[in-house]
Amino acid sequence: MRTTLKQIADVTKMSITIVSQVINNKPCRVSKEKRKLILETAEELNYRPNLVAVGLVKGSTNIIGLAISDIRNNFFSVLAKGVEEECQKNNWNMILCNSNDKHSKDMANLQMLADKGAGGIIFGMASETTEAMAQECIEFMQQEHLPYMLVDRYIDIQTDRIVCVDHVQGGYLATSYLLKMGHKNIAYITGPSNLIDSQQRLTGCNEALGEYGIVPNQNLIAEGKYTFESGAAAVEKLLKRSVKIDAIFAFNDMMAIGAIKRLREHGIQVPQDVSIVGYDDIFMDEFLDVPLTTIKQPMKEMGRAAARQIINPESRYKNGEKRIIFEPKLVIRKSVIDRNEL
Amino acid sequence: MRTTLKQIADVTKMSITIVSQVINNKPCRVSKEKRKLILETAEELNYRPNLVAVGLVKGSTNIIGLAISDIRNNFFSVLAKGVEEECQKNNWNMILCNSNDKHSKDMANLQMLADKGAGGIIFGMASETTEAMAQECIEFMQQEHLPYMLVDRYIDIQTDRIVCVDHVQGGYLATSYLLKMGHKNIAYITGPSNLIDSQQRLTGCNEALGEYGIVPNQNLIAEGKYTFESGAAAVEKLLKRSVKIDAIFAFNDMMAIGAIKRLREHGIQVPQDVSIVGYDDIFMDEFLDVPLTTIKQPMKEMGRAAARQIINPESRYKNGEKRIIFEPKLVIRKSVIDRNEL
DNA sequence: CTGTTAGCGCATTCAC
DNA sequence: GTGAATGCGCTAACAG
Numbered sequence: 001m002r003t004t005l006k007q008i009a010d011v012t013k014m015s016i017t018i019v020s021q022v023i024n025n026k027p028c029r030v031s032k033e034k035r036k037l038i039l040e041t042a043e044e045l046n047y048r049p050n051l052v053a054v055g056l057v058k059g060s061t062n063i064i065g066l067a068i069s070d071i072r073n074n075f076f077s078v079l080a081k082g083v084e085e086e087c088q089k090n091n092w093n094m095i096l097c098n099s100n101d102k103h104s105k106d107m108a109n110l111q112m113l114a115d116k117g118a119g120g121i122i123f124g125m126a127s128e129t130t131e132a133m134a135q136e137c138i139e140f141m142q143q144e145h146l147p148y149m150l151v152d153r154y155i156d157i158q159t160d161r162i163v164c165v166d167h168v169q170g171g172y173l174a175t176s177y178l179l180k181m182g183h184k185n186i187a188y189i190t191g192p193s194n195l196i197d198s199q200q201r202l203t204g205c206n207e208a209l210g211e212y213g214i215v216p217n218q219n220l221i222a223e224g225k226y227t228f229e230s231g232a233a234a235v236e237k238l239l240k241r242s243v244k245i246d247a248i249f250a251f252n253d254m255m256a257i258g259a260i261k262r263l264r265e266h267g268i269q270v271p272q273d274v275s276i277v278g279y280d281d282i283f284m285d286e287f288l289d290v291p292l293t294t295i296k297q298p299m300k301e302m303g304r305a306a307a308r309q310i311i312n313p314e315s316r317y318k319n320g321e322k323r324i325i326f327e328p329k330l331v332i333r334k335s336v337i338d339r340n341e342l
Numbered sequence: 343m344r345t346t347l348k349q350i351a352d353v354t355k356m357s358i359t360i361v362s363q364v365i366n367n368k369p370c371r372v373s374k375e376k377r378k379l380i381l382e383t384a385e386e387l388n389y390r391p392n393l394v395a396v397g398l399v400k401g402s403t404n405i406i407g408l409a410i411s412d413i414r415n416n417f418f419s420v421l422a423k424g425v426e427e428e429c430q431k432n433n434w435n436m437i438l439c440n441s442n443d444k445h446s447k448d449m450a451n452l453q454m455l456a457d458k459g460a461g462g463i464i465f466g467m468a469s470e471t472t473e474a475m476a477q478e479c480i481e482f483m484q485q486e487h488l489p490y491m492l493v494d495r496y497i498d499i500q501t502d503r504i505v506c507v508d509h510v511q512g513g514y515l516a517t518s519y520l521l522k523m524g525h526k527n528i529a530y531i532t533g534p535s536n537l538i539d540s541q542q543r544l545t546g547c548n549e550a551l552g553e554y555g556i557v558p559n560q561n562l563i564a565e566g567k568y569t570f571e572s573g574a575a576a577v578e579k580l581l582k583r584s585v586k587i588d589a590i591f592a593f594n595d596m597m598a599i600g601a602i603k604r605l606r607e608h609g610i611q612v613p614q615d616v617s618i619v620g621y622d623d624i625f626m627d628e629f630l631d632v633p634l635t636t637i638k639q640p641m642k643e644m645g646r647a648a649a650r651q652i653i654n655p656e657s658r659y660k661n662g663e664k665r666i667i668f669e670p671k672l673v674i675r676k677s678v679i680d681r682n683e684l
Numbered sequence: 685c686t687g688t689t690a691g692c693g694c695a696t697t698c699a700c
Numbered sequence: 701g702t703g704a705a706t707g708c709g710c711t712a713a714c715a716g
Contacts, residue, residue, distance in 0.1 A: 002486075004709060015687045020711065030685070052397045052459040053709035057692050061394060063437070063458070070423065072625070077419045081412065084440055088447075093458060095405070096438045098426055105430075116405070116435060117394040144344075228629055257629050264631070283414070284626035287570055287599050289606070346693060357703040362695060372701070395693035399708050688715075693708105700702080 003045040011041050023047070055117050062092040064310055065113035068124040068151075069101045074282040075299060076124065079151065082303025083122055090311045092119070101126040103133045110137060114144040120310030122303070124151040131157075147316045149306040156196045161309075163302045163324045167197045170295045170328035171204025174249045174277045177293075177330055179212050182339030183246035183275060187220040189234040189259060191251045201251050201279070219243045224255045231258025239266060246339065247275035253282045253294055260290065260335075275336040279328075291333035298326050345387040353383050365389070397459050404434040406652055407455035410466040410493075411443045416624040417641060418466065421493065424645025425464055432653045434461070443468040445475045452479060456486040462652030464645070466493035473499075489658045491648040498538045503651075505644045505666045509539045512637045512670035513546025516591045516619045519635075519672055521554050524681030525588035525617060529562040531576040531601060533593045543593050543621070561585045566597045573600025581608060588681065589617035595624045595636055602632065602677075617678040633675035640668050 005023070009016045014034065022030055022038045030038075055061035066083050068076045084094045095118065097109035103126045113121060121141060125134060134157050141148045150157060152164030178186050188205060191198030206216050222237045224230035231250055235258075238245060250256035256278030260270050270276055270290055278285065281296035305324050309315045347365070351358045356376065364372055364380045372380075397403035408425050410418045426436045437460065439451035445468045455463060463483060467476060476499050483490045492499060494506030520528050530547060533540030548558050564579045566572035573592055577600075580587060592598035598620030602612050612618055612632050620627065623638035647666050651657045 002709095006709075016710080017687060017689095017712085018685095021686095024711085034686095048453065048457050050398075050459070050709050051457045052394060052403060053692090054711080055394045055692095056392075056398050056694090056709080057711050059692075061458070071413065071426070072416070072419045072423050074414070074416075074625070077414045080438065081414050081440065084413070084438060088439075088451075091454070093437045093439070093454065095435045096422065096426060097430075097435070098423065109430075111390065112433070112435060115390050115393045116403070117392070254629075261629075261631070283416070284629070287596075287603075287626070289603070289631040344693095347695095348693080358694080359696080359703055360701090363702095366695080368695095376701090392693050395708090396695080397708095398692090398710090399694050399696085401708075686716080688713105690711105690713085692710090695706105695708090697704105697706080699704085 082300035086307035120147040167200035168204040171201035175208035228258040231255030232262035253278035420641040424642035428649035462489040509542035510546040513543035517550035570600035573597030574604035595620035
């Protein structure tokens with residue numbers, strides 16, 4: 001059997017209370033000798049507190065619930081790694097829940113997490129989540145007094161308990177890099193136009209274009225769905241319009257990879273004929289035939305920041321001053337050529 | 343506040359005992375009317391059991407600890423998905439712990455999991471784990487009465503509580519497919535030779551070769567380390583030996599991808615000049631320039647099976663009849679050409 | 685400085 | 701059929 005406080009109390013002939021106090025390192029209420037004795041026998045008996053019991057009396061456990069759509073998505077597995085690292089550092093744990101992008105699953109997961117006494121939630125909502133659904137989730141967590149941090153997905157949520165990426169900056173970075181590399185005719189494969197993050201990236205693109213005195217050209221914009229196939233399809237659309245294209249900025253990496261594939265099938269070489277920039281920096285980018293230049297979202301850091309926000313007693317229950325916004329970074333690899341040198 | 347059994351007892355003017363019995367659907371000890379009343383008010387008050395309290399009294403919670411090296415590894419994120427799916431189905435949860443391939447971290451994670459009252463562990467040990475270390479882990483779990491299932495990694499562990507893949511069959515599948523496609527000179531990029539799974543694959547390869555009356559040629563074998571770079575380096579070694587090569591079977595996908603890259607840099611086309619087969623079926627295979635033909639390990643199914651073994655009360659504590667062995671599958675894509683047609 | 689007491693929410697044994 | 705009592709292992713308020 002596991003050693004309990006009671007056993008230590010029995011052995012040392014002291015009360016459970018004292019033993020508990022000493023072990024939890026509470027303000028000096030004990031003489032040094034007794035303290036030492038307790039600590040030694042605890043060590044000797046290999047005492048480790050029963051965290052379930054602690055959780056019961058404290059009304060909450062040191063567990064962060066990470067509710068996301070699918071851990072197989074590289075985006076989320078890196079986020080999860082960050083969350084878990086921060087947990088380990090603080091003797092917390094992470095319970096992982098997948099929603100498969102179903103809001104109903106999200107709600108079920110939140111409930112389960114609450115029932116299990118989770119000490120907080122890090123929450124990347126299902127992609128089908130409407131504003132009303134988002135509200136439902138948030139209200140639930142508030143009513144259960146569950147500290148939470150949202151991970152920016154597609155919707156614009158009115159809360160400061162959120163970690164997100166400055167996608168305007170991301171769009172700006174990609175476009176201005178392409179511009180600097182001498183590309184004039186830049187095509188865009190955007191995400192679904194109703195998604196706020198796609199809109200933000202486009203805003204950033206236009207800003208950069210403006211700085212070079214270039215007027216955005218609708219003919220150079222094709223809408224995708226953030227999937228490999230939609231990236232290929234977007235290239236098809238673009239090509240049909242027979243506008244000149246120096247480079248393509250795809251609003252995520254999977255579309256960029258789909259685009260490259262289709263370009264090649266048309267005999268168009270990357271980056272010699274057309275340069276490509278992606279977005280996300282997923283694992284495979286580095287190992288592609290033409291390693292993909294992309295805009296990196298610092299997912300791991302975001303996971304750590306979100307976890308810290310929940311674990312830290314200071315920030316646990318009070319809303320932050322403002323959203324935690326991360327700057328995306330340009331990761332230069334091989335998929336963009338310098339046209340200035342041509 | 344959350345509704346408790348006591349509140350329901352107060353409202354219905356019955357004892358906590360009865361309420362508990364009814365809600366847990368225990369053998370009929372109550373009259374139908376009372377039962378109905380209790381159930382209704384529970385519903386009305388939105389009662390949800392406090393699982394921490396349940397955990398305390400039961401001495402164990404419905405939580406599976408998944409202890410692996412790194413969730414960012416596609417292999418493990420798919421495994422985790424399987425585990426979590428099975429958990430959701432049974433109202434269990436999954437705590438995720440990364441060891442970063444450190445045995446000491448593994449031990450710390452196991453301890454934490456035990457302290458949190460985990461109801462079982464699914465455990466993919468760190469790659470640095472020696473047999474003695476493995477023993478240490480297993481003894482710890484046994485002493486804590488923690489049901490466990492190991493996920494086959496590199497070492498040969500004497501236990502039946504393990505899910506694994508028939509790697510002999512995997513090697514056999516790959517080689518015999520290549521043979522059937524008319525490749526005579528098949529090179530192998532193996533894993534580290536001290537690792538049992540690499541040995542097993544090689545055994546399978548030799549079996550297939552034997553069936554075609556081909557004698558294994560040491561000149562066609564290069565040892566890798568299961569990394570992208572080592573795959574490329576292995577190609578370099580192979581090429582230096584200037585033996586004729588029709589095809590390469592790399593013992594995992596990352597090495598296969600590294601090999602392809604290096605082959606191309608030497609002006610050798612895949613699959614026209616050299617065909618390639620990988621092993622694992624990681625996410626990116628499908629989206630490569632030349633989609634990779636590979637041997638798939640059914641990770642998700644393995645995760646589900648392992649979880650089931652722990653969740654199911656029948657199999658929870660007793661050792662299984664035998665190891666749960668999964669058959670790998672050949673996934674045909676584009677990286678192998680049919681030489682019979684040439 | 686120290687120990688007694690109460691209680692977290694629940695399951696279960698035992699007496700009625 | 702029913703309910704009172706006990707305890708899971710721990711923390712914390714309170715009294716000495």
